[in-house]
Amino acid sequence: MEVALPRPRAAREPFLTRSLDNERLLAAILLAPAVLILAVFIAYPFVMGVWLSLSSTSVGNPGEFVGLKNFLKAWDDSIFRTAFGNTFFYTFWATVFKLSLGMWVALLLNRHFRGKRLVRAAMLLPFIIPTVLSTFAWRWMFDPTFSVLNWTLYKAGLIATKLPFLSDSTWAMWCAISINTWRGMPFFAITLLAGLQTINPDLHEAASLDGANAWRRFWHVTWPLLKPVTLVVVVFSVIQTFSDFQLIYVLTGGGPANSTHLVATYAYQIGVGAGLLGEGAAISLFMLPVLFFVVWMQLRYLRRLEGA
Amino acid sequence: MIEQRWKRWVFFYIPLTLFIIGTLFPFYWMFVTAIRPDHELYRSWRAANNAPFWTLQPTLAHFQDLLARTTFPRWLWNTFFIAVASTGISLFCGLLAGYALARLRFPMAGALGTSIFVTYLVPPTLLFIPLADIIREFHLGNTPWALILTYPTFLIPFCTWLLMGYFKTIPKELEECARIDGATRLGAMVRIIFPIAIPGILSAGIFAFTLSWNEFIYALIFLSSPERKTVPVGVVSELIRGDIYFWGQLMAGALLGSIPVALVYSFFVEYYVTGLTGSVKG
Amino acid sequence: MDTPEPRKSPRPGVNRRTVLKMTGAAGLAAAAGGLEGILAAGRAPAYAQGTELHWVRWNDFIPECDTLLKTQQVPEASKALGAKITLETIGFNDLQPRITAAIQSRAGADIFMLYYNWPQLYASALVDVSDLAEAVAKEQGGFYDVFKPSFQVGGKWLGMPHSIVGNTIAYRRSWFKEVGYEKFPDTWDEVRKAGAALKKKGKPWGQTLGHTFGDAPTWAYPVLWSFGGAETDRSGKKVAINSKGTMESVKWMQAFWKEACDEGGLAWDDSNNNRAFHAGEISASLNGASIYIVAKRQKDRIKDERGEPMVQDIDHAFFPFKGGAGQFPLYFSNGHGIMKYSKNPKLAKDLLRWLHKPENFEKWFQTAEGYSVAPTKSWEKHAMWDKIDPPLRMFRTAARNTRIFGYAGPSTAKSTEVYSKYVIVDMYAKAAQGMKAEDAVKWAEGELKKIYEG
Incomplete structure (x- = not known):
């Protein structure tokens, strides 16, 4: 064996070390596992997805290339347009609520009080519980016959008849938005709290010495420093919300009369329910450019902030 | 900062209490539903003796039934194992890739970083269909590995991105000092940078763990034996029978299914807070 | 339940x-x-x-x-x-x-x-x-x-046919008696009248028109067929939804919904009516036999307002009702x-x-x-x-007349697409929500044309 080694041990180590110090080689080695897994498990499905969207594939039938026909058909489909509009509406309001309420909670939690740790951990609970299961719990609370919310309001004398939580188009959408907010708000709160803790308290002190009130202190001192954190959270949240599936699927299935259908649930209905894989893929791919645009804008803004 | 008492109440205690109630009420409701006997569960909302907020005859029957009738502890273990393993893989990959993207200069670094992130944007709704192909090719069907290897597809981009941001906040000088002292680049990375990054790693890990804990559609498609299922899939597929739901057991399952993660979180929440800070600061 | x-x-x-x-x-x-x-x-x-x-x-x-x-x-x-x-x-x-x-x-x-x-x-x-x-x-x-x-x-x-799950109107015998119906009213008009009388007493009919797997389609399609409506002609290539029969059926549904139904039903899933029925909230509902069977198996838990087992008061009636172009259920x-x-x-x-x-x-x-x-x-x-x-x-003999969606044409993948898009269900749901019957039918016609003729 020793003969087989061309060089003594002492000379080998620097060689290995040297080559690992080569940035390109090291980078390649470090990136390999991630790229490998992604290439094996997502590149093919993604390419397949794009191909499906350009073909007339249905379940069990390979189909042929049809160009952009599926996309045009989807665009011409009134249910798709409803779903597309709903998705924007849903994402926009859910994000607004998650951000504003999350910020509020973060500011509250940033103060010192007894049981702070416990409260912080408790606030995260909605984020932990599997969406499918928590949505079932909400459905149980919105149940037309057994709703605890209706009962409370009824006993309090605020309503005379049941509220149509999930049976009215507008109500149903807002119910979905509130559940999404309930679920996502803790993530915002804790992340923003993390951001708040890095802000030097001296800055606040200085500002309050200058006689700034709480609102102005927040606006002029806290907010500018929190902006980068906020943007990152918003990016993640927009991606998740825009492609939300489980919540609507469990809560309403897109009803009543498509008023809560989102792009993802509709794509599933077409692709799996009706077996039209090509059209389903096209519908779900409609999300990609939108998400890409949102992310690109936010990244650009973030870079500009960093650069400044 | 001395505050007047009423101010502290109006601006702090009352809103905080409302938030806590809003956040936790559904859990309380799950709990009450889970311990409520069936005959109380299905009473009219207008019934005179209806007391929805508590029950006079609490029962553990639903919990017992859940444990006796289903393989719930198995599901819990499966979910836990799958979540830990896929989180571990994703963290490992994300850690290395994040470091490379944040610190090393090499051609196409920007493009590669972006494309890793873009995979996070791929709409997942129908991805399970072509993914099923791959699972078959590798003979992974109905094994936990089907999920352990597919979850990283949405976890790696997230971890990489989060950790990349975190590494950027660590001063380069630290590394350079170490290298002057004779450490290799690899050595500096492992011995100097990674330990500093622990809060970031933890936060990415916790988040990834939550995402895998939550996943539904892949678990539904790729696993078929009842004893191999995960909590969300098991609970939904065993406790919902067409037009009959086992509400008590369903809620019991939901509660038991979130407790393990809740415990993990309560240990790590402070790390989580500091970890995320680092990652987004840069 | x-x-x-x-x-x-x-x-x-x-x-x-x-x-x-x-x-x-x-x-x-x-x-x-x-x-x-x-x-x-x-x-x-x-x-x-x-x-x-x-x-x-x-x-x-x-x-x-x-x-x-x-x-x-x-x-x-x-x-x-x-x-x-x-x-x-x-x-x-x-x-x-x-x-x-x-x-x-x-x-x-x-x-x-x-x-x-x-x-x-x-x-x-x-x-x-x-x-x-x-x-x-x-x-x-x-x-x-x-x-x-x-x-x-x-x-x-x-495929090897295995079974047919029938559905039926489960109703409370004594409640219908209270409003003057010794026997279940079996025509569309009579049902509407009886339902209206019951709703006035706070005992509405419970029905879903949501995106559910079972109860909504099995309620909507038979209404369409039994009033003489059809998705397409016999070839399955020409949409025939915009007909007098369809229009009548939509108008019936609209009126029935307002006069007789629990309006919350628009969002019910397949289980809501079971629970509502057992809780004594609704007087009747279209469902499989599960309402009856569960009430029977849980006699000691599911009771009516007098404290008697509810099962004694539950009876079944055939759906769809008489008085239209025929009685064609979807099982x-x-x-x-x-x-x-x-x-x-x-x-x-x-x-x-x-x-x-x-x-x-x-x-x-x-x-x-x-x-x-x-x-x-x-x-x-x-x-x-x-x-x-x-x-x-x-x-026993209920399955004899059941039809499958796609009628009057063949039941193709296209009719499954219509079914899974809930076009027929939503046509009725839109009308029940207040859209004009003509517009609801026109909307459905447009959707069907894209599917069958596109």
Whole structure:
């Protein structure tokens, strides 16, 4: 064996070390596992997805290339347009609520009080519980016959008849938005709290010495420093919300009369329910450019902030 | 900062209490539903003796039934194992890739970083269909590995991105000092940078763990034996029978299914807070 | 709405049946039938030990049916066929993604349960089971008409019909009496009047028009058909929804919804009406027999306002009602399909053959107590019908008129698309929400044209 080694041990180590110090080689080695897994498990499905969207594939039938026909058909489909509009509406309001309420909670939690740790951990609970299961719990609370919310309001004398939580188009959408907010708000709160803790308290002190009130202190001192954190959270949240599936699927299935259908649930209905894989893929791919645009804008803004 | 008492109440205690109630009420409701006997569960909302907020005859029957009738502890273990393993893989990959993207200069670094992130944007709704192909090719069907290897597809981009941001906040000088002292680049990375990054790693890990804990559609498609299922899939597929739901057991399952993660979180929440800070600061 | 213990301890009902099965000659016959079945197929010893078969069904709405299959019939069949048979039951909504993924990746279970007209949808992936289907049909009095358009593709049986889950109006006898109806009002107009009178007393009709799997389509399609409406003409290529019949049906629904229904029903899922009914919130609802069966099995928990077991006050009435162009229900017809990628298609076929042996099928049929009926007509004569509770007896012949969506054209993949997009359901839902009947029909016409004529 020793003969087989061309060089003594002492000379080998620097060689290995040297080559690992080569940035390109090291980078390649470090990136390999991630790229490998992604290439094996997502590149093919993604390419397949794009191909499906350009073909007339249905379940069990390979189909042929049809160009952009599926996309045009989807665009011409009134249910798709409803779903597309709903998705924007849903994402926009859910994000607004998650951000504003999350910020509020973060500011509250940033103060010192007894049981702070416990409260912080408790606030995260909605984020932990599997969406499918928590949505079932909400459905149980919105149940037309057994709703605890209706009962409370009824006993309090605020309503005379049941509220149509999930049976009215507008109500149903807002119910979905509130559940999404309930679920996502803790993530915002804790992340923003993390951001708040890095802000030097001296800055606040200085500002309050200058006689700034709480609102102005927040606006002029806290907010500018929190902006980068906020943007990152918003990016993640927009991606998740825009492609939300489980919540609507469990809560309403897109009803009543498509008023809560989102792009993802509709794509599933077409692709799996009706077996039209090509059209389903096209519908779900409609999300990609939108998400890409949102992310690109936010990244650009973030870079500009960093650069400044 | 001395505050007047009423101010502290109006601006702090009352809103905080409302938030806590809003956040936790559904859990309380799950709990009450889970311990409520069936005959109380299905009473009219207008019934005179209806007391929805508590029950006079609490029962553990639903919990017992859940444990006796289903393989719930198995599901819990499966979910836990799958979540830990896929989180571990994703963290490992994300850690290395994040470091490379944040610190090393090499051609196409920007493009590669972006494309890793873009995979996070791929709409997942129908991805399970072509993914099923791959699972078959590798003979992974109905094994936990089907999920352990597919979850990283949405976890790696997230971890990489989060950790990349975190590494950027660590001063380069630290590394350079170490290298002057004779450490290799690899050595500096492992011995100097990674330990500093622990809060970031933890936060990415916790988040990834939550995402895998939550996943539904892949678990539904790729696993078929009842004893191999995960909590969300098991609970939904065993406790919902067409037009009959086992509400008590369903809620019991939901509660038991979130407790393990809740415990993990309560240990790590402070790390989580500091970890995320680092990652987004840069 | 059920007790938690389907598998834990046998209920009185189960007991009775189990005893019946175990003591009677039927039990012996069944055991012999298993063997006979394989001998008939002429291949009993040919199977190597360890041959495996994976079979996926939904979670039966009657849990006892699953228990029977899992604890008795699957082991029996495994023994008889010399193969390891695994039965997996999953949620009713989860079957389709599983089948889709299995077909696309050509790997998965050997036998899948198929709903409604799925053989049309998955035609290219299913094994021809004509020989089996025709043999069973011949032996057992012929399939109900609904199966030919739904389970036959190009003259071949691509699925083996298994059962039909009927539905019916479950109603509170005493409440209808209160508003002057000794007998259930059986025309569209009378039902509307009775419903209005009940709603005034705070006892509305409960119905869903949400995106549900069962109750909403089985309510909407029959209304359409029974008023003379149809999705397309006979060719299936020309949309014919915009007709006088459809318009009348939409107007009826609109009025009925406002005058008689609990308006919250627009979002109900398949379980809401069961619970609402058992809680005494609604006077009537279209449902499978599960409202009655659950009330019967939980006599001591489900009580009416007088504290009596509610089951005594529940009766069934045929839906759709009289007074239109006919009475055409949509029942949940289903069966099994053998997948082409399966390595053991022969064995799979033998399992289905075994399952449909009268001695074996009988057990399942009796366990379902009329909730599901057989796919063939000779079972109408089975002795069970004279023994079960009178309200359940209406299911005996109920399956005769059932139609499948796509009417008046053939039931194609396109009609499944209409069904899964909920176009017909939503047409009624939109009208019930206040859209003008003309506009709702026009909307549906536009959607249907894109699907059928596009």
